[in-house]
Amino acid sequence: MFSDHLAGLNPEQLRAVTLGAGSALVLAGAGSGKTRVLTTRIAWLIANQRAMAANIMAVTFTNKAAREMHTRLSAMLPLNPRGMWIGTFHGLANRFLRAHWRDAGLPQTFTILDMQDQLAAIKRLMKALQVSDEKFPPRQVQAFINNHKEQGLRAEALKPYDAFNAKLTELYAAYDAQCRREGVVDFAELLLRSYEMLNSNEALREHYRARFSHILVDEFQDTNKLQYAWLCLFAGPHASVFAVGDDDQSIYAFRGAEVGNMRRLMADFQVGEPIKLEQNYRSCGNILDAANALIQHNDGRLGKNLWTDAGAGEPIRLYRGWNDADEAQFIVDEVRALRRDGGALAEMAVLYRSNAQSRVLEHALFQAGLPYRVYGGLRFFERQEIKHALAYLRLVASPDDDNALLRVINVPARGIGARTVENLQTASRERGVSLWQAACGQGGGRSAASLGKFVLLIEQLRADAERLSFAQLVSHLIAASGLRAMYEADKDGEDRLENLDELISAAVSFAPEDPAQIIAEFLAHASLEAGEHQAGAGEDALQLMTVHAAKGLEFASVFVSGLEEGLFPHENSLNDAHGVEEERRLMYVAITRARQRLYLTQAQQRMLHGQTRYPLPSRFMEEIPASLTKNLSETMTAGLSSRGNHGTRPAPAAPRHQASTNAVLPGGWRIGQSVTHPKFGSGVILNAEALGEELRLYVNFAEHGAKWLDMRFAKLTPA
DNA sequence: CAATCAAACATTTTT
DNA sequence: TGTTTGATTG
Numbered sequence: 065m066f067s068d069h070l071a072g073l074n075p076e077q078l079r080a081v082t083l084g085a086g087s088a089l090v091l092a093g094a095g096s097g098k099t100r101v102l103t104t105r106i107a108w109l110i111a112n113q114r115a116m117a118a119n120i121m122a123v124t125f126t127n128k129a130a131r132e133m134h135t136r137l138s139a140m141l142p143l144n145p146r147g148m149w150i151g152t153f154h155g156l157a158n159r160f161l162r163a164h165w166r167d168a169g170l171p172q173t174f175t176i177l178d179m180q181d182q183l184a185a186i187k188r189l190m191k192a193l194q195v196s197d198e199k200f201p202p203r204q205v206q207a208f209i210n211n212h213k214e215q216g217l218r219a220e221a222l223k224p225y226d227a228f229n230a231k232l233t234e235l236y237a238a239y240d241a242q243c244r245r246e247g248v249v250d251f252a253e254l255l256l257r258s259y260e261m262l263n264s265n266e267a268l269r270e271h272y273r274a275r276f277s278h279i280l281v282d283e284f285q286d287t288n289k290l291q292y293a294w295l296c297l298f299a300g301p302h303a304s305v306f307a308v309g310d311d312d313q314s315i316y317a318f319r320g321a322e323v324g325n326m327r328r329l330m331a332d333f334q335v336g337e338p339i340k341l342e343q344n345y346r347s348c349g350n351i352l353d354a355a356n357a358l359i360q361h362n363d364g365r366l367g368k369n370l371w372t373d374a375g376a377g378e379p380i381r382l383y384r385g386w387n388d389a390d391e392a393q394f395i396v397d398e399v400r401a402l403r404r405d406g407g408a409l410a411e412m413a414v415l416y417r418s419n420a421q422s423r424v425l426e427h428a429l430f431q432a433g434l435p436y437r438v439y440g441g442l443r444f445f446e447r448q449e450i451k452h453a454l455a456y457l458r459l460v461a462s463p464d465d466d467n468a469l470l471r472v473i474n475v476p477a478r479g480i481g482a483r484t485v486e487n488l489q490t491a492s493r494e495r496g497v498s499l500w501q502a503a504c505g506q507g508g509g510r511s512a513a514s515l516g517k518f519v520l521l522i523e524q525l526r527a528d529a530e531r532l533s534f535a536q537l538v539s540h541l542i543a544a545s546g547l548r549a550m551y552e553a554d555k556d557g558e559d560r561l562e563n564l565d566e567l568i569s570a571a572v573s574f575a576p577e578d579p580a581q582i583i584a585e586f587l588a589h590a591s592l593e594a595g596e597h598q599a600g601a602g603e604d605a606l607q608l609m610t611v612h613a614a615k616g617l618e619f620a621s622v623f624v625s626g627l628e629e630g631l632f633p634h635e636n637s638l639n640d641a642h643g644v645e646e647e648r649r650l651m652y653v654a655i656t657r658a659r660q661r662l663y664l665t666q667a668q669q670r671m672l673h674g675q676t677r678y679p680l681p682s683r684f685m686e687e688i689p690a691s692l693t694k695n696l697s698e699t700m701t702a703g704l705s706s707r708g709n710h711g712t713r714p715a716p717a718a719p720r721h722q723a724s725t726n727a728v729l730p731g732g733w734r735i736g737q738s739v740t741h742p743k744f745g746s747g748v749i750l751n752a753e754a755l756g757e758e759l760r761l762y763v764n765f766a767e768h769g770a771k772w773l774d775m776r777f778a779k780l781t782p783a
Numbered sequence: 784c785a786a787t788c789a790a791a792c793a794t795t796t797t798t
Numbered sequence: 799t800g801t802t803t804g805a806t807t808g
Contacts, residue, residue, distance in 0.1 A: 126798080127797085178798085283797080417795075418795070419794080419795085420801095610794085612794090612796070613795090613797095615797085634795080635794095636794060636795095637795095650795080673800095674799035
């Protein structure tokens with residue numbers, strides 16, 4: 065019976081799942097069972113004949129979330145997997161454009177540029193246009209293009225306000241022209257193109273609007289302007305939009321996400337009050353209380369308070385180390401203790417604000433012999449050997465793909481140097497043809513022989529594609545191109561060879577929707593789903609990642625490290641209030657990852673960019689009620705670390721009441737300490753910087769303002 | 784063309 | 799401080 069699926073729901077969840085027609089906004093707190101609500105809602109709609117599978121579109125941000133939804137759904141219902149549109153924004157846009165490639169003005173086998181490909185394309189374009197990459201850093205151009213596309217703005221729609229901006233706009237237009245010429249689309253283009261096409265094609269629009277009566281959106285707080293417009297276009301005036309999100313977990317504003325879309329939705333789709341899912345099934349009471357107390361410091365929230373019936377649980381443990389190494393050692397010791405008590409390493413995570421912080425942690429973990437896994441970094445389909453192989457595959461599918469051709473024309477080295485490539489580019493520009501066509505037409509050049517061999521290789525591969533199965537083709541192309549031999553000759557090529565074999569396995573098991581389009585579909589899959597973040601799964605290992613990467617995950621024990629002003633909240637976000645609020649939401653996300661045990665750690669002294677810093681404790685620490693915490697720092701016992709003292713322990717000297725909150729600097733100075741200077745009078749130490757023997761203090765003088773003083777010379781005395 | 788060196792840079796990054 | 803990028807050089 066379907067009602068079994070409803071039985072375990074709490075009243076709010078049940079209400080959300082069984083809503084009638086009309087649009088709704090579900091404010092789903094961390095750990096409140098939002099995925100369950102989303103999937104049960106879909107199942108309920110179908111089971112009660114409110115909709116058929118084909119009438120449903122469910123949109124997520126990550127492939128992982130889409131997969132999970134699909135898996136859970138098929139456990140509840142016998143599903144026609146192709147009938148329902150479940151996927152990421154980009155995945156669905158891709159599906160849409162593949163179905164209507166002609167209307168979209170795209171070649172049938174259009175390929176998708178990932179960020180790397182896009183950057184390469186931009187660099188190539190700028191070289192051709194002779195634009196200085198000094199004045200216009202390609203990354204900035206890329207950001208300019210993507211930001212505007214995500215605002216729904218084409219180059220023609222922009223009004224440049226100065227020469228610099230005008231040049232960027234010009235590059236944007238030229239880039240789009242290049243993409244059209246080459247039949248490629250970048251990530252943002254998938255959405256923008258499908259948006260524009262549906263917007264201008266009434267018949268198609270009515271068709272899809274009639275089809276999708278229910279549109280469900282996950283992580284709605286992360287939608288950007290274009291995604292919102294895209295959804296509105298598909299929804300039309302009649303569809304029911306069911307949006308699930310949490311404004312307190314909006315941590316991607318820096319990438320264009322607009323939390324305001326939640327309020328916008330309420331206004332645009334006549335949503336009454338949002339349904340709040342506040343019961344949390346993940347964390348203990350103390351952890352939730354801390355999260356609630358913290359997030360209350362933000363303004364303009366939709367308002368929500370997490371609660372649990374699980375009991376208060378353990379106190380939140382605080383630790384303040386002398387320096388970053390000491391902080392890391394503390395974490396190592398605690399992890400060992402937790403493990404002794406039977407905890408699995410995979411159920412523990414160390415979170416940090418920025419990737420650079422992982423080094424010190426990794427060092428300590430390595431020394432301790434604790435297995436760990438760092439998230440982030442290169443993913444499977446982003447590895448160079450994989451991209452090389454895919455480039456050959458792309459040339460087989462469409463030899464006019466200049467990006468792909470440039471990538472592998474001389475990989476492995478086959479005597480086609482930069483000179484030859486430049487000639488080729490000149491020829492292609494002059495004759496207005498692709499590089500491939502230019503290469504084919506290149507008769508008597510000096511390097512004609514090696515170029516001719518390359519042309520022959522690709523032509524041969526294209527012929528082979530006719531007779532081989534897809535998997536055979538992939539395998540064959542890796543060998544025939546010389547890639548395999550190249551990595552076999554490389555003494556460090558073992559991993560790369562393994563990855564190439566894994567690519568063949570992926571090709572073997574790849575199930576295309578349209579077998580005739582298997583190459584295009586495989587390539588799209590590679591771009592849209594870059595693959596799991598590196599291998600290394602299986603072994604029980606401590607999980608290291610940024611707070612951003614931890615969103616959506618949960619662990620029995622969580623360490624949030626580096627809780628210092630300037631790091632977390634990050635100094636670059638201190639300028640405006642919105643920045644600090646986003647940092648606070650990030651902290652909220654970090655806290656709510658923990659089920660049973662939460663540690664908040666910091667260091668009094670930290671090496672950053674080759675400079676020693678003496679940061680103040682993070683403001684977020686003070687926003688957590690002391691009644692929920694337990695301090696494990698050695699500063700409380702005034703003794704040396706029982707875990708071993710790392711680095712030089714700062715000189716004692718400070719009065720206790722201040723020493724407990726503020727860092728002790730070399731020489732016994734403290735941040736916040738009142739001092740007197742013979743010339744400047746009285747002041748307060750605001751900040752410090754140490755470089756070897758040199759110590760500089762930033763002192764705010766009552767009469768003379770804030771000054772940096774070199775303590776090798778300055779005559780400063782405690783007030 | 785590969786190897787080596789200096790310079791620049793260092794927040795987060797679902798697709 | 800440590801890494802990545804590019805430019806230079808053999």
